[in-house]
Amino acid sequence: MITIDVNGNNYDLDIELDTPLLWVLREHLGLTGTKYGCGVGQCGNCMVLVDNEAVISCVQPVGNFIGKKIKTIESLAQNGQLHPVQQAWLEQFVPECGYCQSGQIITATALLAHNPEPTDKEIEQAMDRVLCRCGTYARIRTAIKRASAIIRGAKL
Amino acid sequence: MKTPPLSRREFIKLSLISGSGLLLGVQVIGCSDSTSESANEFKPNLWLEIHENSSVTITISKAEMGQGVITALAMLVAEELDADWSKVHFVLAKTSDIYGNMATAGSMSVTEMWEPLRTAGAAAREMLLNAAAKKWQIAPSNCRTENAYVIDTTTAQRISYGDLIANAVLQTVPQQPRLKNPDEFRIVGQSLARLDARIKITGEARYGIDQQIPGLKHAAIRQAPVFGASVLSVDSASIKNLSGILDVVVLDNAVAVVADTYWQAQTAVDLLKIKWSNELSELSDALIQQEYKQLLDQPGTIEMEQGNSITGESLALQADYEAAFQAHAAMEPMNCTAHVHADGCEAWAPTQHAQYARDKIKAYLHTGLGRLLGKVKDKLGMESENIIVHNTLMGGGFGRRLEPDFVIQAVEISRKSGFPVKLLWSREEDIRHDFYRPYTSHRLQAKVTNEGKVLAWQHRIVGPTHGRSVGGATHLPYDVAYARVDYHVKKHSVPIGSWRSIGSSHNAFVMESFVDELAAKIGKDPYQFRKDLLADNQRVLAVLNKVAELSNWGSALAKGQSRGIAIHAAFNSITAQVAEVSVEQDEVKVHRVYCVVDCGLAVNPQIIVSQIESGIAFGLSATLKSEINIKNGGVIQSNFHNFSLLKFSEMPDITVHIMKSIQPPGGIGEVAVPPIAPAVCNAVYALTGKRIRRIPITPEMLKG
Numbered sequence: 001m002i003t004i005d006v007n008g009n010n011y012d013l014d015i016e017l018d019t020p021l022l023w024v025l026r027e028h029l030g031l032t033g034t035k036y037g038c039g040v041g042q043c044g045n046c047m048v049l050v051d052n053e054a055v056i057s058c059v060q061p062v063g064n065f066i067g068k069k070i071k072t073i074e075s076l077a078q079n080g081q082l083h084p085v086q087q088a089w090l091e092q093f094v095p096e097c098g099y100c101q102s103g104q105i106i107t108a109t110a111l112l113a114h115n116p117e118p119t120d121k122e123i124e125q126a127m128d129r130v131l132c133r134c135g136t137y138a139r140i141r142t143a144i145k146r147a148s149a150i151i152r153g154a155k156l
Numbered sequence: 157m158k159t160p161p162l163s164r165r166e167f168i169k170l171s172l173i174s175g176s177g178l179l180l181g182v183q184v185i186g187c188s189d190s191t192s193e194s195a196n197e198f199k200p201n202l203w204l205e206i207h208e209n210s211s212v213t214i215t216i217s218k219a220e221m222g223q224g225v226i227t228a229l230a231m232l233v234a235e236e237l238d239a240d241w242s243k244v245h246f247v248l249a250k251t252s253d254i255y256g257n258m259a260t261a262g263s264m265s266v267t268e269m270w271e272p273l274r275t276a277g278a279a280a281r282e283m284l285l286n287a288a289a290k291k292w293q294i295a296p297s298n299c300r301t302e303n304a305y306v307i308d309t310t311t312a313q314r315i316s317y318g319d320l321i322a323n324a325v326l327q328t329v330p331q332q333p334r335l336k337n338p339d340e341f342r343i344v345g346q347s348l349a350r351l352d353a354r355i356k357i358t359g360e361a362r363y364g365i366d367q368q369i370p371g372l373k374h375a376a377i378r379q380a381p382v383f384g385a386s387v388l389s390v391d392s393a394s395i396k397n398l399s400g401i402l403d404v405v406v407l408d409n410a411v412a413v414v415a416d417t418y419w420q421a422q423t424a425v426d427l428l429k430i431k432w433s434n435e436l437s438e439l440s441d442a443l444i445q446q447e448y449k450q451l452l453d454q455p456g457t458i459e460m461e462q463g464n465s466i467t468g469e470s471l472a473l474q475a476d477y478e479a480a481f482q483a484h485a486a487m488e489p490m491n492c493t494a495h496v497h498a499d500g501c502e503a504w505a506p507t508q509h510a511q512y513a514r515d516k517i518k519a520y521l522h523t524g525l526g527r528l529l530g531k532v533k534d535k536l537g538m539e540s541e542n543i544i545v546h547n548t549l550m551g552g553g554f555g556r557r558l559e560p561d562f563v564i565q566a567v568e569i570s571r572k573s574g575f576p577v578k579l580l581w582s583r584e585e586d587i588r589h590d591f592y593r594p595y596t597s598h599r600l601q602a603k604v605t606n607e608g609k610v611l612a613w614q615h616r617i618v619g620p621t622h623g624r625s626v627g628g629a630t631h632l633p634y635d636v637a638y639a640r641v642d643y644h645v646k647k648h649s650v651p652i653g654s655w656r657s658i659g660s661s662h663n664a665f666v667m668e669s670f671v672d673e674l675a676a677k678i679g680k681d682p683y684q685f686r687k688d689l690l691a692d693n694q695r696v697l698a699v700l701n702k703v704a705e706l707s708n709w710g711s712a713l714a715k716g717q718s719r720g721i722a723i724h725a726a727f728n729s730i731t732a733q734v735a736e737v738s739v740e741q742d743e744v745k746v747h748r749v750y751c752v753v754d755c756g757l758a759v760n761p762q763i764i765v766s767q768i769e770s771g772i773a774f775g776l777s778a779t780l781k782s783e784i785n786i787k788n789g790g791v792i793q794s795n796f797h798n799f800s801l802l803k804f805s806e807m808p809d810i811t812v813h814i815m816k817s818i819q820p821p822g823g824i825g826e827v828a829v830p831p832i833a834p835a836v837c838n839a840v841y842a843l844t845g846k847r848i849r850r851i852p853i854t855p856e857m858l859k860g
Contacts, residue, residue: 016419019417019419020419023417023418023419026366027374027417027418027419028417030368031359032359032362032366033358033359034359035365035487035551036365036489037487037488037489037583038583038796039582039583039795040583040795040796042796043487043583045487073359074358074359076358077358082358086357086358089357090349090353090354093349093353093762093763093766094353095222095350095352095357096222096223096224096766096767096770097222097487097549097551097553098222098352098353098356098357099363099487099488099550099552100487100551101356101357102359105357123804124804124805125805127804127805128803128805130804131487131796131801131803132804133485133486133487133552133554133773133774133801134222134552134774135769135770135772135773135774135802135807136766136769136770137773137802137804138809138810139766139769
């Protein structure tokens with residue numbers, strides 16, 4: 001029996017400790033917003049926030065996350081109020097098929113949390129970790145800049 | 157034919173020419189039944205339902221895989237209905253033949269549904285308007301509609317659609333409702349946000365992979381590593397002590413493990429010792445290449461021949477081209493949830509062709525072998541109504557999901573194991589068991605005069621199927637005195653499917669590269685050369701001229717950069733692109749792409765722009781990044797480390813211009829793919845003098 005903290009809730013789970021976090025989120029906790037894309041840490045579609053860092057969830061076993069604060073895409077909007085990154089995503093018409101967008105949004109959220117005004121180069125470095133087969137990259141770039149403006153505006 | 161159970165008041169039926177996708181018209185085949193099950197809704201036809209609060213639910217019969225079809229189709233209904241767009245909702249249609257052709261392919265959805273969906277909206281609007289006129293005892297001609305209200309044009313009194321429901325259901329169904337002229341549109345033509353955008357950024361969107369049903373078990377699969385091989389034996393001893401394992405199911409060419417969780421199933425399937433037939437196969441893409449090359453020397457079956465070869469002073473030119481196998485690699489791997497039970501079969505499938513999947517399920521359930529397996533009553537599957545296929549949102553499709561292989565597997569696993577199962581392919585299975593863009597070989601020959609007249613154009617194609625190899629090759633837009641396309645079909649065991657833009661994906665590369673070769677041969681500017689050959693093709697010429705203008709063709713570029721141009725007409729649209737590239741350390745970097753598209757009337761410009769961006773990214777992966785290779789009868793690549801996709805930092809800046817048009821809408825989902833490979837390769841030639849005759853481009857091609 002282990003306990004993990006996901007989206008502010010503690011969950012007691014009776015599972016094999018080598019199960020990757022992704023499958024615990026999706027199948028044991030029903031949090032299907034986090035997606036499976038490759039299973040080997042190559043596509044970033046399975047990104048979640050772990051202590052505010054964007055972390056690939058398909059490779060590391062759930063046992064590695066005990067005592068850490070995990071946040072998934074489902075926790076970003078609060079009481080129906082979208083996170084600034086999500087708000088910017090809507091404004092810039094980002095999603096096409098939408099499948100990778102949880103991973104994209106999580107990664108952008110972590111980037112902006114540490115670096116509220118990233119340069120183009122810094123955006124590329126962060127976002128190269130997440131593949132999008134629909135090619136929404138240009139819109140993501142614009143949306144990150146827009147989210148940055150919203151976040152910094154809100155702080156003023 | 158038995159009619160599936162329907163709401164009693166559904167009366168508008170589509171008549172579609174099966175298979176061709178051409179629209180015959182909308183037929184009124186019944187009448188409204190006022191003894192409805194509820195007085196709070198108005199469901200005048202298959203496509204829409206109006207609720208008490210004037211909100212509208214629109215039924216989407218085409219598959220959403222990112223191309224924006226939900227929004228575009230809803231806009232067609234909402235336009236003619238004069239709905240309040242802020243109160244428009246969608247529901248995915250349950251698979252049924254009453255919707256006509258539900259296949260989502262060939263960039264046809266909006267073209268195909270343009271008239272029937274507008275007619276459905278217009279018919280409902282007319283009934284609402286007549287209902288209001290009757291209530292007010294005025295002539296219908298004194299009423300108009302706007303934003304889900306009927307308005308009395310004399311007094312300006314208004315009544316909402318929701319308040320008219322009880323009266324509207326009593327109105328006669330208009331046989332030929334009036335459709336708006338394009339200058340009356342207020343929804344069509346707007347860059348409205350996608351109806352499915354919000355659920356896709358909050359994690360609420362449910363894709364095939366997210367389906368949940370009571371008692372669901374999980375299945376993972378290992379398919380034969382050699383195409384055409386089958387299972388000889390399975391040794392399950394290695395998984396005996398694993399927890400959660402429920403069944404090992406042997407299929408003809410695959411073995412599946414059913415477990416409580418996906419991870420348990422996948423872990424177990426990786427440990428199974430499976431013996432396959434045909435473990436030694438010599439098939440490789442090198443072998444295919446060799447065979448195809450030999451066939452290029454022999455005349456093939458004629459696909460198209462027109463004009464007469466003119467004698468005169470001309471320069472003859474010949475070049476051979478190749479395009480590699482490509483995988484679709486949609487981000488959501490193949491999956492299907494299926495439950496075969498005593499009364500029938502229910503499946504939740506991310507498929508582009510649910511009707512085909514349903515028919516395949518039916519065929520499977522009827523095979524003698526399937527029936528002998530027991531657990532299912534014999535009556536099962538005799539009627540299509542007992543087989544329900546639910547469409548789901550899809551994490552990309554690109555043509556891969558036209559094939560129902562993974563659906564049939566899930567049904568077979570559920571039937572044999574007795575559990576409701578969700579079958580999920582690992583990425584490795586997805587890359588290695590695709591239906592690929594074919595490997596094709598091409599020989600181009602032409603005669604061109606020093607002034608740039610093309611006296612003869614010949615294109616020979618060798619590939620494993622006809623349509624997917626040859627498609628697009630006859631779309632030469634230029635004025636040539638004589639043109640001939642011929643082909644050889646040489647089959648092999650690698651599965652072949654439709655890959656975004658199908659034959660045009662490789663034929664546009666070949667044709668537009670060779671046109672560039674002709675221009676270079678006589679020392680003419682590639683844009684000017686094309687322009688002079690398009691004098692009789694004004695619609696194509698306008699697109700070409702616009703992309704030259706947009707890209708500032710001929711102006712100076714940054715040092716080390718060059719431009720390439722390409723144009724292709726397919727899917728009832730014309731698309732031209734100019735790519736700006738540089739080459740650094742034998743690698744091509746695409747900095748910027750200008751794209752002009754004439755896709756007829758633009759239903760939703762921002763969705764069109766995003767489809768152009770998407771097509772360019774998709775085409776760039778296949779031009780610069782990845783290919784599928786065959787060795788020993790199977791696929792070498794397995795995951796994104798060796799089948800790499802375009803990354804964020806590799807995405808070029810893209811500028812899109814949509815030509816103004818009131819022609820009926822053409823296709824958009826695939827049209828940006830064909831021109832990008834030749835535009836990039838022509839730019840590489842302009843920069844380096846190296847002509848790329850095989851895609852994808854490799855560093856070896858650029859060395860020295």
